[in-house]
Amino acid sequence: MRVGIVGAGRMGQLHARTLLKLPDPPAVVVHDVDPDGAHRLARALAEETGSRVTVRRTLAEVVAGVDALVVATPATQRRAPLLAAARAGVPVFCEKPLTADVAEARELVGALAHARVHVGFQRRCDPAYRALRERIVSGRLGRLLLVRCTAFDHEPPAGAYERTAGDIFTDCLIHDIDAVHWLTGQPTVAVQADGARLLGGAGYDVATAALTLADGARAVLTASRLDPHGYDHRVEVLGTEGSYAVGLDARTPLRLLGQDGTGRPPAPGPPYQDFTDRFATAYRQEIHDFIGMVTRGAPSPCTAEEALRAQEVAAAAGRAAATGTRVVLDPAPAADAATPVGGRAG
Known part of the structure; x- marks a missing residue:
C-alpha cells in the first residue's frame, strides 16, 4: 500500500510517523510546496524508521502513484489536493477544516460527494469521547x-x-x-x-x-x-x-x-x-481508522458533510x-x- 502525504509541516510529520509505526506500514510519498521541507521530512523519517520515503515534485505525481492521500497542508491550500483525490478516486484523509472558506467548503462537499473522505476531527477517535458517546446513545x-x-x-x-x-x-x-x-x-x-x-x-x-x-x-x-x-x-x-x-x-x-x-x-x-500530547492516542487511532476505511471499506469517522456543518x-x-x-x-x-x-x- 502507498500513502501520499501532502504537506510536510507539523501535522504532515505527525501523520507520516504514525503511518510508519503501523504493524504493516505503507510506503510513504511526501509532497510539499516547499521541496526542501519535503526532503527534510523524508530524510528524518528514513533515519528514524529505516523506511524508504519518496519525495514527489508535483501533486499530480503523488495522486497518480498512491492508494490513499493524507492532506495536511494549511487550510488555505487544501482545495487542490482534495479535488485531485476526488477526480482520481483516491480515498483521502484531510485535516480540519476542509478549507479556510465556508463557501469553498460547500463547493468541495459537492465535489467529494462520491469520494471516500475522513476529516480529522480527532475527538471522534479518542477512547474516552467514544465511551461517552456510547453512554449517550444507550440512553x-x-x-x-x-x-x-x-x-x-x-x-x-x-x-x-x-x-x-x-x-x-x-x-x-x-x-x-x-x-x-x-x-x-x-x-x-x-x-x-x-x-x-x-x-x-x-x-x-x-x-x-x-x-x-x-x-x-x-x-x-x-x-x-x-x-x-x-x-x-x-x-x-x-x-x-x-x-x-x-x-x-x-x-x-x-x-x-x-x-x-x-x-x-x-x-x-x-x-x-499541547494537542499532540493530550490527544496522542486519538491521533494514532484516526490514522488506524483511515487505513481501515481504505482497506476494509469501514465507514468514515467524520464525513465531509459533517465537517462542513x-x-x-x-x-x-x-x-x-x-x-x-x-x-x-x-x-x-x-x-x-x-x-x-x-x-x-x-
Whole structure:
C-alpha cells in the first residue's frame, strides 16, 4: 500500500510517523510546496524508521502513484489536493477544516460527494469521547440537557497562524462544535458568541459560544489561547439520568482549591502541554481508522458533510461575536440569518 502525504509541516510529520509505526506500514510519498521541507521530512523519517520515503515534485505525481492521500497542508491550500483525490478516486484523509472558506467548503462537499473522505476531527477517535458517546446513545444519561466544553491552549499560536488557520472559533472551538454534534446526534440551530482581545494578539484570545441544539438542549463552549498551567481541553455532559466528564485526569492542568485554601493539581502527573500530547492516542487511532476505511471499506469517522456543518457553525459564531447578534441556522447545512440577541428566531 502507498500513502501520499501532502504537506510536510507539523501535522504532515505527525501523520507520516504514525503511518510508519503501523504493524504493516505503507510506503510513504511526501509532497510539499516547499521541496526542501519535503526532503527534510523524508530524510528524518528514513533515519528514524529505516523506511524508504519518496519525495514527489508535483501533486499530480503523488495522486497518480498512491492508494490513499493524507492532506495536511494549511487550510488555505487544501482545495487542490482534495479535488485531485476526488477526480482520481483516491480515498483521502484531510485535516480540519476542509478549507479556510465556508463557501469553498460547500463547493468541495459537492465535489467529494462520491469520494471516500475522513476529516480529522480527532475527538471522534479518542477512547474516552467514544465511551461517552456510547453512554449517550444507550440512553444512560436520559434526556440531554447541557454540554459544556473547555478549550484552553497552553500557549498562544504564532502571530501569522490565524492568516491560514482561522480565528479562535474556526480553528479551536470548531473541534468542540463537531464533538457536540457527534456526541449528541443533534445539529446546532442557533448560536450566540462573544470574544475579547486580552493578550495583544490579532484575533480573539478568549471566546465563548452558546449553541442551541435542534432538540432544545444547550452547549456552552469556552476557549482561551493561554493557560499558564498547560493544555486543558475537556467536555462535560449533563442529562436527566446522569452526568459524565471527559478530560479530567491525572494530567489535567487544573488547580483545585481545598477547604484549607491551598491550591493543588488533582493528581501529580505532568500537565498536558499541547494537542499532540493530550490527544496522542486519538491521533494514532484516526490514522488506524483511515487505513481501515481504505482497506476494509469501514465507514468514515467524520464525513465531509459533517465537517462542513461544524465549519458553518464556527463561522456563524464568528459572525455572532463580531456583530452582537444571535445567528439562526437551518438544521440542514446552508442558509442562515442573524437576529438581535433576545429576539425571536424566525
